[in-house]
Amino acid sequence: MTLPALDDPARYLMRPARSDDLDALERFAVASAHGITTLPADRAALADRLARSQHAFASADDASGEEIYLFVLEDLALGRVVGTSGITASAGFGGQFYAFRNEVIVHGNAALGLSNRMHTLHLCHDLTGVTLLTSFYIEPAYEHTLAPQLLSRGRLLFIAEFVERFSERVAAESPGLADDTGHCPFWNAVGRQFFDMDYPVAEKLAGGRSKSFIAALMPPAPIYVAVLPKAAQWAIGQLHPVAELPFSILQDEGFDADTWVDVFDAGPIVEARLATLHSVARARHLSSAEGRHAGQEGEAADGRPRLCLISSPHRDRFRAMLGRVGETAAHLPTALARQIDLGPGALARVAPMSLNALTRGGRHD
Amino acid sequence: MTLPALDDPARYLMRPARSDDLDALERFAVASAHGITTLPADRAALADRLARSQHAFASADDASGEEIYLFVLEDLALGRVVGTSGITASAGFGGQFYAFRNEVIVHGNAALGLSNRMHTLHLCHDLTGVTLLTSFYIEPAYEHTLAPQLLSRGRLLFIAEFVERFSERVAAESPGLADDTGHCPFWNAVGRQFFDMDYPVAEKLAGGRSKSFIAALMPPAPIYVAVLPKAAQWAIGQLHPVAELPFSILQDEGFDADTWVDVFDAGPIVEARLATLHSVARARHLSSAEGRHAGQEGEAADGRPRLCLISSPHRDRFRAMLGRVGETAAHLPTALARQIDLGPGALARVAPMSLNALTRGGRHD
Amino acid sequence: MTDTLLINVRQEAAPNALDPQAASWHLQMPAGDGSPELHLGLQGGTGLDRPRHWIHLGTRAHAAPELGLHHRQTMLMLGSNLTGAIELTGLAAPALLAAEAERQQALLDAAVLLLGWMAHQQPANLGLTVFGALPGLRDERGQSPFWAALGQHFAGMTPAQAAQRLGAHWADDLAPLLPRHPVMLSLLPAGAQAVVSQVAPAASRLAQQLVMQGLASGRHVDLVDAGPVHEAPLASLLARRGAAQRHLQALPAEAAEPLSRWWCWAPARGVLLRAEGRLADDGRLQLPSGALATLGAQLDEAFWSAPG
Amino acid sequence: MTDTLLINVRQEAAPNALDPQAASWHLQMPAGDGSPELHLGLQGGTGLDRPRHWIHLGTRAHAAPELGLHHRQTMLMLGSNLTGAIELTGLAAPALLAAEAERQQALLDAAVLLLGWMAHQQPANLGLTVFGALPGLRDERGQSPFWAALGQHFAGMTPAQAAQRLGAHWADDLAPLLPRHPVMLSLLPAGAQAVVSQVAPAASRLAQQLVMQGLASGRHVDLVDAGPVHEAPLASLLARRGAAQRHLQALPAEAAEPLSRWWCWAPARGVLLRAEGRLADDGRLQLPSGALATLGAQLDEAFWSAPG
Incomplete structure (x- = not known):
């Protein structure tokens, strides 16, 4: 049997994580010291998180904001799970989500015509309550395929489908500069003044505590970047190399990376209004073509076929895939509709992939 | 002769202010103690401003950001100027543009499970360099017609036409609560601590100095709103009644009013990205129908006629008017094209008026 | 020995494991002549075990000469500036506030002498600050206009509610809820501004005594009622008086007047004694033999002493 | 009168129209025994005419008991806390820094006596602070590591460039460009942290003399080189010495030893004199007749005097 090529879009399925995905999740957590800052490398903690996610997907209760959602990506050709991604409904739920906001302060002596512009970092909780994209991991073999595009962007269609469960603002943290031993120039210059511990230790503490305990230890005054050591200055807003791929996908979607950085390692935090993100803004609703006349599915009437992200409107049975849909098609091709388990009368969300995504997804294949 | 009704959209023309508009401008400045915060009620100063505006419209030089643009609205039926509006290319040019940013600070004692959320005002210059809509005034008789809609929104099409001269962000100040004697609750509680003078005096000083001298006198720490007298708290973000009409037009356009307030009277400052504003986002480019076959202008082919804002692409000969254009029209009706002096090959900007605008414009007529 | 005054001094176990140097002393002036017993404490290492907070009164000066402005x-800044300082405790005790001026003064005088001795023993401590907080000015119902104008907005509780809910340390527990950024005094209501650094009427005489001892107010106030913190560098207290280690000898029975008052401190006995004596030409301090017995003075033993 | 010391005091026109009370005094100690003339100023109303700035060293204490933290x-806060205070000026003069300890001490002693007199004359001034700034620690090239770590980033100029461009008041002119928010000391490079509140070696003896006079450092530092500001409440200086108004009389020729040193201040003559004398049993101060002549002492006139 010949397997389809890794860049065959039909090969991948994104769906909610199930109990039997625990082994795979543990494998991902262990494999990604830096890539996943929010998946604990501890089986019991992972199992707990998985259970919370399953509850969030299944529960018909009104969302409280406490929910987390974990997805996995299946390689259908091999029948195995090759990546994961997640959503936290409300950042800092029950407390605050802390970040540094980049801000320029101008000082001046008007009488002497002197002034300067100083870059400062303001401890803030502007992002408290926004919806967070988390836990992204894809196996290295799939990095240069379309798989990570589906795994990352599929979350946006899920959020768009269930807006009442999420904030209209979406953000994502990315790891900042640090070496393999956890040496982090920004932490060494700033965080260490408050926490007499190494960065990985503090990071672990924070992971379990939503960072809100930081408020008690960090001073309220802005930090003037100019007084920091050069290495710490350079690290502000810089990305850890392992995060380049997921970061670039979010940039393509229209996320903005200029405003906030992480309080610990100064990694960039991207943010956007959900409605402005490409996959959300360009998505159409299509019902299945099943039961229609064949002619209505014809290529001529449907316009040029384009590679699209396609998601189902079912919460606990959520499915997202990639597939080709005509630019002006009024219905979703039957085969695709079946693959995402789209019921009769249900509407799929169909978003054309951007040129960037395609280039990026295929550039090495 | 019977004049057209005041709500006849064809009756109004918006164009750059000329030297012979000085009398009208002076009349507006005197008539609007609160409505226009940026037009000096002083003939020499007005003449100077008019000259600066004429230079800005006419000059082919690269824009420096120092430019101001003054428009007037003509009632064509009466042949007189009945309103004015303006644009400042870059807020705080050559210095800073100060504002208070609304921000919530959370204090807490995590160990005791206590926390609070405090509303604070942060002195900032986030809006330095944004393009400002200024100087709006319409004669009272025209307030409930479509005239103010044209006079206010026409500026957005001008900015969209000459984006290289403006910021991608647009803001506008509105006067805050004050009585006829200049008694201003926010000023009395806050500003007066720094400036031993009445609000109108300080306002006049600031008008001539772009508010940057404030930096030397106001403390950098945020102001906790809760400690202010109740009257001052209530005034934050409140609009002076005279500004309701221009403010509502900007709200209809999609401006956001939640983030900043004026440092003096705490009046709301609206802000938006240019590209997201309704008149800009919905505008199409149409060339004149002149010289085409009559059939091509036919109503059937052009779809349902809608009231639109129409502007010409000429800087110094800029014109904006209201008129009906078919929803799917490929060309601008010849009569309208002539009215805005659209040359052959030139493209007009045509933006459908929102339902809100129409309702508002016609609600009392 | 009619004019002899005795103050019992007890060193207490330093309660603060973080700084074993932190001294903790208790001074007791016995009752006498119908006056009740008075107490005063000296507590080192302030706030080292759990953070303490005060409001610092800072000044920002700005000029805009082109506007003639x-x-x-005055900026109110919540902080912990007095952390590590030595606190005079017990200043708000009703007995001390109500005591005769002479007894207040003698007790403070004794405390300052003791502080001078501590500084002399441990010159490294010279950089420390000594402070004591006095009750602030409240309204006729005992409420603080200052708390109502500031703390109440942030903590959402009255002092009574907070004390009931959080116990004795409520003010320091609530400090993390109070303004973390400086607050301009001029933004507060006039009634709150008026009480900043003002002392309760019952404590005004003690405040004067503290000033006379060199402990001035005006830099810090209490975060609840804005009562004044009186403070001085320990170095200035050491410099303040003609204190020194002096050898003692018995006052000759035939000694001519004038005699003057002298404090003398016997650490071994925990006794601070004030008696009439005189400084002999050879620099020895001559005290009545009864006083020497109380002090347990040995031949050629030097005692910390100062004019009283 | 071998041990007599004379200091000439001149009151200068108050330069500050905003506060006519602002005292301005100039003390001159004549040359003698191969030692050069020394000068010291007392300048009231600091910063009332144009804002002055210093960096206040504040403490923020925080605990997160659940984390064992x-x-x-230490927070550096630029401000104008010493506005209105009395400044000891001229402390950085090379002659004063190089002078013998005894002469330094005498001049400071005289200044403190004068301050005490001013406070006695104007009790309303008791709340004032007295301060003097000493040069800070610089590197071998005379550069300040503190400025390089802080001010330089904000002002974009070295002190030399700033002085050339802006003149003598350059530091206060540049203050509006310096951090308006508190800066954590721990964020600065170690080399800058190390010099905060450290005095230049040439001034270390004078720093000790100031501490002995009760002017402690540690609250404020200079915004350029972080040199220490020595300060004390005027109230503590007044309390410090046995100063009082005393009537004078001639020291009897047959006066028995021991004599001790006394300062005496004659405002009418602008003379501060230190001579050997003694306190008579009736409270009068007995001084040599030559000293009385110098002071211009009249019968029954009281003079401000204190042990020297």
Whole structure:
């Protein structure tokens, strides 16, 4: 049997994580010291998180904001799970989500015509309550395929489908500069003044505590970047190399990376209004073509076929895939509709992939 | 002769202010103690401003950001100027543009499970360099017609036409609560601590100095709103009644009013990205129908006629008017094209008026 | 020995494991002549075990000469500036506030002498601050206009509610809820501004005594009622009096007047004694033999002493 | 009168129209025994005419008991806290820094006596602070590591460039460009942290003399080189010495030893004199007749005097 090529879009399925995905999740957590800052490398903690996610997907209760959602990506050709991604409904739920906001302060002596512009970092909780994209991991073999595009962007269609469960603002943290031993120039210059511990230790503490305990230890005054050591200055807003791929996908979607950085390692935090993100803004609703006349599915009437992200409107049975849909098609091709388990009368969300995504997804294949 | 009704959209023309508009401008400045915060009620100063505006419209030089643009609205039926509006290319040019940013600070004692959320005002210059809509005034008789809609929104099409001269962000100040004697609750509680003078005096000083001298006198720490007298708290973000009409037009356009307030009277400052504003986002480019076959202008082919804002692409000969254009029209009706002096090959900007605008414009007529 | 005054001094176990140097002393002036017993404490290492908070009164001065404007703003800044300092405790005790001026003065005088001795023993401590907080000015119902104008907005509780809910340390527990950024005093209501650094009427005489001892107010106030913190560098207290280690000898029975008052401190006995004596030409301090017995003075033993 | 010391005091026109009370005095100690003339100024109303700035050293203490973390941070806060205070000026003069300890001490002693007299004359001034700034620690090239770590980033100029461009008041002119928010000391490079509140070696003896006079450092530093500001409440200086108004009389020729040193201040003559004398049993101060002549002492006139 010949397997389809890794860049065959039909090969991948994104769906909610199930109990039997625990082994795979543990494998991902262990494999990604830096890539996943929010998946604990501890089986019991992972199992707990998985259970919370399953509850969030299944529960018909009104969302409280406490929910987390974990997805996995299946390689259908091999029948195995090759990546994961997640959503936290409300950042800092029950407390605050802390970040540094980049801000320029101008000082001046008007009488002497002197002034300067100083870059400062303001401890803030502007992002408290926004919806967070988390836990992204894809196996290295799939990095240069379309798989990570589906795994990352599929979350946006899920959020768009269930807006009442999420904030209209979406953000994502990315790891900042640090070496393999956890040496982090920004932490060494700033965080260490408050926490007499190494960065990985503090990071672990924070992971379990939503960072809100930081408020008690960090001073309220802005930090003037100019007084920091050069290495710490350079690290502000810089990305850890392992995060380049997921970061670039979010940039393509229209996320903005200029405003906030992480309080610990100064990694960039991207943010956007959900409605402005490409996959959300360009998505159409299509019902299945099943039961229609064949002619209505014809290529001529449907316009040029384009590679699209396609998601189902079912919460606990959520499915997202990639597939080709005509630019002006009024219905979703039957085969695709079946693959995402789209019921009769249900509407799929169909978003054309951007040129960037395609280039990026295929550039090495 | 019977004049057209005041709500006849064809009756109004918006164009750059000329030297012979000085009398009208002076009349507006005197008539609007609160409505226009940026037009000096002083003939020499007005003449100077008019000259600066004429230079800005006419000059082919690269824009420096120092430019101001003054428009007037003509009632064509009466042949007189009945309103004015303006644009400042870059807020705080050559210095800073100060504002208070609304921000919530959370204090807490995590160990005791206590926390609070405090509303604070942060002195900032986030809006330095944004393009400002200024100087709006319409004669009272025209307030409930479509005239103010044209006079206010026409500026957005001008900015969209000459984006290289403006910021991608647009803001506008509105006067805050004050009585006829200049008694201003926010000023009395806050500003007066720094400036031993009445609000109108300080306002006049600031008008001539772009508010940057404030930096030397106001403390950098945020102001906790809760400690202010109740009257001052209530005034934050409140609009002076005279500004309701221009403010509502900007709200209809999609401006956001939640983030900043004026440092003096705490009046709301609206802000938006240019590209997201309704008149800009919905505008199409149409060339004149002149010289085409009559059939091509036919109503059937052009779809349902809608009231639109129409502007010409000429800087110094800029014109904006209201008129009906078919929803799917490929060309601008010849009569309208002539009215805005659209040359052959030139493209007009045509933006459908929102339902809100129409309702508002016609609600009392 | 009619004019002899005795103060019992007890060193207490330093309660603060973080700084074993932190001294903790208790001074007791016995009752006498119908006056009740008075107490005063000296507690080192303030706030080292759990953070303490005060409001610092800072000044911001700005000028805009082109506008003819000169401004000074008093800024209220919540902080812990007195951390590590030595606190005079017990200043708000009703007995001390109500005591005769002479007895107040003698007790403070004794405390300052003791502080001078501590500084002399441990010159490294010279950089420390000594402070004591006095009750602030409240309204006729005992409420603080200052708390109502500031703390109440942030903590959402009255002092009574907070004390009931959080116990004795409520003010320091609530400090993390109070303004973390400086607050301009001029923004507060006039009634709150008026009480900043003002002392309760019952404590005004003690405040004067503290000033006379060199402990001035005006830099810090209490975060609840804005009562004044009186403070001085320990170095200035050491410099303040003609204190020194002096050898003692018995006052000759035939000694001519004038005699003057002298404090003398016997650490071994925990006794601080004030008696009439005189400084002999050879620098020895001559005290009545009864006083020497109380002090347990040995031949050629030097005692910390100062004019009283 | 071998041990007599004379200091000439001149009151200068108050330069500050905003506060006519602002005293301005100039003390001159004549040359003698191969030692050069020394000068010291007392300048009231600091910063009332144009804003002056210093960096206040504040403490923020925080605890997160659940994490076992206790933290104290020193915060550098630019402000004008000493506005209105009395400044000891001329402390950085090379002649004063190089002078013998005895002459330094005498001049400071005289200044403190004068301050005490001013406070006695104007009790309303008791709340004032007295301060003097000493040069800070610089590197071998005379550069300040503190300025390089802080001010330089904000002002974009070296002190030399700033002085050339802006003149003598350059530091206060540049203050509006310096951090308006508190800066954590711990964020600065170690080399800058190390010099905060450290005095230049040439001034270390004078720093000790100031401490002995009760002017302690540690609250404020200079915004350029972080040199220490020595300060004390005027109230503590007044309390410090046995100063009082005393009537004078001639020291009897047959006066028995021991004599001791006394300062005496004659405002009418602008003379501060230190001579050997003694306090008579009736409270009068007995001084040599030559000293009385110098002071211009009249019968029954009281003079401000204190042990020297």
